[in-house]
Amino acid sequence: MFIDFAHIEVSSGKGGDGAVAFRREKYVPKGGPSGGNGGRGGSVIFEAHSNLSTLLDFKYKRKFFAGNGQPGANSLKDGRNGKDVIIKVPTGTIVKDAETDEVILDLSENGERKVLFNGGTGGKGNSNFATPTRRTPRFATKGKPGTYAKLVLELKLIADVGLVGFPNSGKSTLISKISAAKPKIADYPFTTLEPNLGIVSYKDFQSFTVADIPGIIEGAHLGKGLGLKFLRHIERTKILLFLIDITSEDYQKDFNTLYNELKKYSKKLVEKQIIVSLSKSDLIQEKEIDSLNKIKFKKIKTPTFVFSSVTGQGLDYLLDVLWETLNHQQ
Numbered sequence: 276m277f278i279d280f281a282h283i284e285v286s287s288g289k290g291g292d293g294a295v296a297f298r299r300e301k302y303v304p305k306g307g308p309s310g311g312n313g314g315r316g317g318s319v320i321f322e323a324h325s326n327l328s329t330l331l332d333f334k335y336k337r338k339f340f341a342g343n344g345q346p347g348a349n350s351l352k353d354g355r356n357g358k359d360v361i362i363k364v365p366t367g368t369i370v371k372d373a374e375t376d377e378v379i380l381d382l383s384e385n386g387e388r389k390v391l392f393n394g395g396t397g398g399k400g401n402s403n404f405a406t407p408t409r410r411t412p413r414f415a416t417k418g419k420p421g422t423y424a425k426l427v428l429e430l431k432l433i434a435d436v437g438l439v440g441f442p443n444s445g446k447s448t449l450i451s452k453i454s455a456a457k458p459k460i461a462d463y464p465f466t467t468l469e470p471n472l473g474i475v476s477y478k479d480f481q482s483f484t485v486a487d488i489p490g491i492i493e494g495a496h497l498g499k500g501l502g503l504k505f506l507r508h509i510e511r512t513k514i515l516l517f518l519i520d521i522t523s524e525d526y527q528k529d530f531n532t533l534y535n536e537l538k539k540y541s542k543k544l545v546e547k548q549i550i551v552s553l554s555k556s557d558l559i560q561e562k563e564i565d566s567l568n569k570i571k572f573k574k575i576k577t578p579t580f581v582f583s584s585v586t587g588q589g590l591d592y593l594l595d596v597l598w599e600t601l602n603h604q605q
Contacts, residue, residue: 288316288357290418293398296349316394317341317357395419434486437509440518
């Protein structure tokens, strides 16, 4: 099950209290202070892992509390530090404060490790406060409290190319043909109910990643259909590939609807490199393809690409263009 949103609670550990103690050796008539320091509380640490692909685990475990530091003891013995809590999340996870919606962490690199909250510092034992004029201090300090917070985790897929289109525009068929991803494919709307990520093997052992999100409909930015829920997954992509069904009655209208929905969701989306294609060319006469390649869409400077995932017509050329465009952006 693909889960890309979760609520959790976290807390770093409290520092241990310092100790008040005095030396009591048999042959030391005037034993000095010997209280040890309290241990540091455990920290809350996030780690990003590319082998994780969902936030499903957080559906069952929602509380992550680090260990408290142990109090100091006599004979200058310091308390043990509290155990850190390490929270493993998929690469591409954003950590937000649940109350303010502020982004606290953005874990976009595999293996990235970030401390969210340090544990409370331990208190000082009375041995730290001895001076020539105060030889028997009878006080110590308390450990500092940990930090508690309610958090929201959001997963945003990290891909080079994001596929954008209406339901049944051929996105799932395309990603199944050019990668090893096996999304559900059928002749009815919203076959894709969750994002799919595919790795495209390109010439000479090279590769790039493609993300397919559920189809967008008009009003997606307002929550209609499934688009709004998953539009976040193309926010990190470098290129947006629009797929418009070649049997549509109005290509420009379809493009405008898709473009405007992205823009209303986030203006940053339409600032990305956009390539427009007409899919399902196997449904028209081959002699019509040349004229369709010459179609120009408003706001788009790149040429229009016509292809068929079923027959493979135009697919190699489309992959060449995607690869070259990605290389130019590096």
